Each structure stands twice: as C-alpha cells, then as structure tokens.
Amino acid sequence: MERSIQDIKKIIIKVGSTTLCDDDGQINKEKILKVIAQIAKLKRAGYTVLLVSSGAIAAGMGALHLDEKPTLLPQKQALAAIGQARLMEIYEELFSIFQMRCSQILLNHGDFDDRKRLMHLNLTMNALLDYDVVPIINENDALSVDEIKVGDNDTLAALLVPVVEAELLILVSDIDGLYTANPHDDPSAKLLSYIDHLTPKIMSYAGDSHSTLGTGGMATKLKAAKMVNDFGSHMCIVNGSKPDAIVNALKDEGTWFNGRSGRKMKAREHWIAYRSKPKGKIVVDAGCQRALMRHTSLLPKGIVDVEGDFLSGAVVDVVSQEGELLAKGITNYASDEVRLIKGVNTDQIEKILHYKDYDTIIHANNMVVLEEK
Numbered sequence: 001m002e003r004s005i006q007d008i009k010k011i012i013i014k015v016g017s018t019t020l021c022d023d024d025g026q027i028n029k030e031k032i033l034k035v036i037a038q039i040a041k042l043k044r045a046g047y048t049v050l051l052v053s054s055g056a057i058a059a060g061m062g063a064l065h066l067d068e069k070p071t072l073l074p075q076k077q078a079l080a081a082i083g084q085a086r087l088m089e090i091y092e093e094l095f096s097i098f099q100m101r102c103s104q105i106l107l108n109h110g111d112f113d114d115r116k117r118l119m120h121l122n123l124t125m126n127a128l129l130d131y132d133v134v135p136i137i138n139e140n141d142a143l144s145v146d147e148i149k150v151g152d153n154d155t156l157a158a159l160l161v162p163v164v165e166a167e168l169l170i171l172v173s174d175i176d177g178l179y180t181a182n183p184h185d186d187p188s189a190k191l192l193s194y195i196d197h198l199t200p201k202i203m204s205y206a207g208d209s210h211s212t213l214g215t216g217g218m219a220t221k222l223k224a225a226k227m228v229n230d231f232g233s234h235m236c237i238v239n240g241s242k243p244d245a246i247v248n249a250l251k252d253e254g255t256w257f258n259g260r261s262g263r264k265m266k267a268r269e270h271w272i273a274y275r276s277k278p279k280g281k282i283v284v285d286a287g288c289q290r291a292l293m294r295h296t297s298l299l300p301k302g303i304v305d306v307e308g309d310f311l312s313g314a315v316v317d318v319v320s321q322e323g324e325l326l327a328k329g330i331t332n333y334a335s336d337e338v339r340l341i342k343g344v345n346t347d348q349i350e351k352i353l354h355y356k357d358y359d360t361i362i363h364a365n366n367m368v369v370l371e372e373k
C-alpha cells in the first residue's frame with residue numbers, strides 16, 4: 001500500500017536506547033551522528049522535526065562504568081540525572097556540526113494530565129520551533145515515580161503527537177519493524193510493511209524486548225501506534241542501524257501504521273482517552289454498558305458502584321462489573337454524590353441531593369468509548 005505523505009509537515013522522531021548505544025550499553029557517538037545527519041536532511045527538505053531521545057540511563061551507566069541496569073528506582077533515577085546531562089552535551093556538540101540548535105525538555109505524565117501545564121508545553125514547543133531549534137524530549141526520569149511517570153518513551157512520543165500536531169511519528173529501534181512474532185524467538189516471523197488498521201490480532205504480535213537496555217519491546221510501540229492513529233496521524237517503525245532508515249520512512253522503510261483509518265479523535269477526546277489520568281472508577285451494569293456502546297450519556301440508573309474519591313470535573317474510568325474498561329469521561333458529579341444517586345432514576349437526583357446541576361453523570365460529549373464492541 002502507498003504511504004500517504006503529502007500532508008506531512010511535522011515529524012517526531014523517537015530514538016531508543018538500543019539505537020544510541022553499543023551492545024555493551026555504552027553511548028555510541030557515531031550512531032547518534034547518523035540520526036542527527038538524517039534530522040538535518042529532513043529539515044533541509046522542509047520538515048519540522050522534534051526528537052524524543054532515550055539513553056539517559058545508558059549514558060549514566062557508561063559514566064559510572066556499570067555493566068548492568070540497577071533494579072532499584074533511586075539508583076536508576078540517579079543514573080538518569082547523571083546521564084541526561086552527558087547525553088545533552090553530546091547532542092549539543094553533534095547538532096552544531098550541522099549548524100543546527102537543540103534544546104532539552106523533560107516531561108512526566110503530570111504535564112499531559114494537567115490542562116494548564118499542557119497548554120504551556122504547547123506554547124513552549126511552538127516558541128522553540130519558531131526559533132528553529134530542535135526540541136529534544138525525554139522523560140524526567142530523575143523525578144518520576146509511579147503516579148506521575150509515563151514509563152517509556154514510545155508512549156511519551158505518542159503523547160506529544162497531539163500536543164504539537166505532528167502528522168508522523170517515527171520510532172527508531174534495533175529491528176526492521178513489526179514482525180508477526182518476535183524474530184529473536186521465532187525465526188519464521190514475517191516483517192509487515194503496512195498496517196492499515198490496528199486489529200487485536202496485530203496487537204497480539206507484540207512481544208517483550210530481548211535487550212536489557214530497551215523498555216517495553218514491541219508492546220509499547222503498538223500501543224503508541226494506536227494512540228497516534230486514533231489522532232489521525234501516521235506512525236512508522238524503522239531500524240536505526242540501516243543507512244538513511246529515518247529519511248526512508250517516508251518511502252518504503254520499516255512498518256507504516258496508517259493514520260487515515262484511525263478514529264480521528266478531536267484533541268479534547270484524545271486528551272480524555274489517553275493523556276488524562278483517571279481519578280476514580282464508575283462501575284456500570286450490563287444494560288448501561290450496551291447503551292454506552294451506542295454513545296449515550298451515562299445516567300445514575302445504570303451505575304452499580306463507585307471507586308476512589310474524585311471531584312466533579314475529574315476524568316474517571318467507566319468499567320463493567322467484570323472490570324473491563326469501557327469508556328473514560330469527565331464526571332459532572334463528585335464521587336460522594338455519585339454514591340448517593342447510583343441506581344436511581346434521573347428525576348430522583350434532586351430529591352436525594354437537594355439540588356440537581358445536571359441530568360447526566362457523564363454527558364456523551366465528554367465521554368470517549370474506548371473500543372467499539
């Protein structure tokens with residue numbers, strides 16, 4: 001199938017640790033230079049480019065001459081703090097060879113969850129791009145703990161796509177693209193060059209990383225593809241060790257995930273579905289579940305339980321009684337209020353609460369049904 005590249009202006013390139021390092025985990029400047037040379041080519045061809053770069057922990061390991069990634073969080077965070085500075089020093093030096101300037105942005109999930117911080121992120125990114133400076137983004141690993149971290153840079157790069165309205169995300173890895181199984185385990189696995197639509201079958205091809213450096217393997221890359229395609233943008237996985245693979249993503253290199261057949265969510269829907277962090281759960285019965293699939297609003301009648309404490313205006317998960325995630329949405333009522341009115345008809349809300357600001361718990365316009373069943 002033909003790759004539709006006509007509308008592509010802004011490209012996010014994500015390079016994994018395996019692409020930036022030798023097999024022994026040491027940062028390899030030659031490899032980084034090859035990536036930057038391709039960024040220069042793309043910029044000369046008129047594309048706007050942003051870079052999401054892993055490698056901070058690997059660079060920190062190199063600095064301290066460690067052979068193995070530590071398992072404990074504070075050690076990993078310390079290595080990221082040491083390595084991130086070294087990584088940026090290398091980028092500064094190598095970007096200047098091509099008369100390009102770069103900058104550092106470190107992010108956590110909280111920066112995407114909070115709409116005000118998200119707005120500032122967008123403004124800063126635009127200002128950097130106006131100055132013709134390439135933003136280099138990584139997770140703020142030194143300060144990231146469970147509640148606020150993204151966890152891997154495939155996801156971080158995908159979260160950035162709607163923020164900067166990139167039309168293409170290129171994931172640069174140590175493998176030619178998506179195979180029907182992990183080729184390190186199954187030599188008969190076949191490379192797929194074009195994915196028109198991400199089906200559960202294709203999602204099932206993803207296995208773990210075989211390297212101790214990489215985070216997430218193919219699973220995080222396919223989840224990233226889903227997020228990117230649902231925004232209507234394209235994604236491509238290429239092998240960083242092949243000459244000009246990044247530039248050739250626009251031709252025939254690697255695996256292309258077509259964004260034209262995705263759900264084309266609006267920025268707000270995409271924020272609800274992927275970038276916001278749910279503050280609680282609303283459990284619904286089977287009848288309500290069927291109604292939600294027809295994109296109706298969530299009414300108190302179908303609610304059987306509420307988990308967590310949240311205020312009105314929070315994003316919450318809507319789950320079935322079996323625990324399956326059905327939808328995410330912005331709730332009109334706080335958790336304590338929903339507990340009082342769950343299971344009742346809408347006309348009883350006022351009697352129970354002594355006020356009624358809304359008929360719906362979540363209005364259909366503020367809800368994203370995650371998968372069509």
Ligand SMILES: Nc1ncnc2c1ncn2[C@@H]1O[C@H](COP(=O)(O)OP(=O)(O)O)[C@@H](O)[C@H]1O
Pocket residue numbers: 015016017018019172173174175177178179180181182183184205206207208209210211213214215216217218219
């Ligand atoms: N179906 C698959 N196709 C290709 N690679 C796969 C598949 N399943 C698992 N993998 C693994 O994913 C690895 C790439 O992910 P990862 O090691 O996290 O690299 P990166 O540092 O680029 O993020 C491959 O080297 C391979 O071992």
Ligand SMILES: N[C@@H](CCC(=O)OP(=O)(O)O)C(=O)O
Pocket residue numbers: 015016017018053054055056057058080138139141151152153154213214215216217
């Ligand atoms: N933020 C971490 C890398 C996390 C990550 O996703 O790594 P990778 O799978 O190599 O892209 C770092 O800079 O070491």
